[in-house]
Amino acid sequence: MKLSLVKGNTWVIEANQLIPLYRLDGGRCVLLDTGLLQEREELESTLREAGLTPAGVLCSHAHVDHCANNGYLQEKYGTKIALTYPEAGMCASLLTLKCYFLTLSPGTVERESSCMIHRPDLIIPASDGPFSFCGAEFSIVHTPGHSAGHICAVTPDNVCYTADALLSAELLTAKLPYNLSQGMALDSREKLRGLGCDAYIMAHRGVCGPGEIGPLIDANQALVRRRAEEILSLVDRPMTASQIDEASCVLYKLFTHKPRRSLRFERNVRFFIEYLVDSGRLTEVCQNGATYYVRAENS
DSSP: OEEEEEETTEEEEESSSEEEEEEOGGGEEEESOOOOGGGHHHHHHHHHHTTOEEEEEEOSOOOHHHHTTHHHHHHHHOOEEEEOHHHHHHTSOHHHHHHHHOSSOHHHHHHHHGGGOOOOSEEOOSSSEEEEETTEEEEEEEOTTSSTTOEEEEOTTSEEEEETSSOOGGGTTOSSOOOSOHHHHHHHHHHTTTOOOSEEEETTTEEEOHHHHHHHHHHHHHHHHHHHHHHHHTOSSOBOHHHHHHHHHHHTTOOOSOHHHHHHHHHHHHHHHHHHHHTTSEEEEEETTEEEEEEGGGO
C-alpha cells in the first residue's frame, strides 16, 4: 500500500479505500479506520515499513470496509479503539451486526463478518466538538445517515476525513448509493460546508481542497435526489418493494448471479423507497396482507 502525505502529520494509506492516519511522536500513529479484513497483512506491512505503531483507531463507523481490523489491532498492539455509541452497539454481537447487513441471514453474517465484533476502549461524545485521543486534539462532526453513528473527524492539521458521508468525484456515477437514511445523509452533508478545513479526505477515494468541497457536496446531493426520482418513475402501479427492486436492477443493469449481491441491491433500493415515503412521494397500501407502494398523486 502507498502512504501519501496530505498535510503536516496527516497521511493516507491507499488501500481499497483511503485510510487516513495522524502521526504522533515516538513512531506512533492514530488510524482513522482500519479497512477490510483481507487487507490486514498489507496494512500491517505498510505501517511497519513506515516505522509506525497504531496507538489508536478513531473509527468513523462500523461497516466492514472501515472497522474489520479494529479488534485485531486492539488485541495485538493494545491499540485503543474509539467509536460512537451507535457504532459500538453495532459491533457488539452477530445479531446487532445483522441490523447493518439487514437482508443477509445470521449465518452469512457470522461467516463473512464476525471479525467486526469487538468492544471499543472509548466512546466518542454524542455532540460535535474537540476530542482528545492518544495525546492529540481532533474535532468530531457527527454525520448520521450513512450509518446511525457515523462521524467525520478533523485532524490537528485541519484536515477533515469525511469517511462515507461524502462520495468522491470519481464515484458520482454510483447506481445505488448506500445510506441507512437518505434524508439524514442529505442533512449531514450540509454540515460539511462550513468547516473551513484545508483538505478533505473521502474514503472512496479522493482528496480535495477547500474550493472543491462545496461543488462536491452539491453533486452528492444531486446524485441522491436524481436516483430517488428515477426509482419513483418506475412505480407506475401498486408495487411491492421487491417489484421496485427488480425494476431498479433492470434500469441500472445490475444483473448479478450472486444472491449476496442481489440482497444488497434490495437493501439499497429499500432505503430509497423509505426516503420517498418519508418525503411524501410514495404512500403505502395493503393488498392481501402485503405492503404495496403507490405514487402519492395516485393514492
